[in-house]
Amino acid sequence: MGKIKGFILNRKQYDKIRKMDHCQMTMWAESVYKSGYKDGKETAEADSLTIDQVRECLLTLKGFGEKRVSSICDELQRKMSHTSD
Template identity: 30%
Template structure:
């Protein structure tokens, strides 16, 4: 995240603020950083996780062979892709249950 820099002009303006002005200024700074954090988190959450090695781990489960492990991996991958895409055409989100 970008480091916040305070220039001389902002410093002089802040230095002359009364209690109420300072409170409003700090609330605005907090809200801006909070929204920036939300955007960054949603962008990171929108990425489909890397599933390399999942098939091998699934094959370690007794009774699951290569074909079934591939099928499970495809279902998991499509689930994550739908989850990233957001609400489906009916307008409801995928619950994950």
């Protein structure tokens, strides 16, 4: 897991947020969301398993041969590339 960035709201930021109108608050909330999404996506990509790691793990299991592991990994790869588009 990556380092978790803390969010500390100081008094100056709090007063600024409190004085925002609806449009400003919407834009601020959207920027916070996008920042969190970006950080989460980067962390997930850095900590994710690779197909080679999955292959190694499956090959250690009894009953899984090279052919079956290859077909599983091919299907996982196809699904992962399909959902990332």
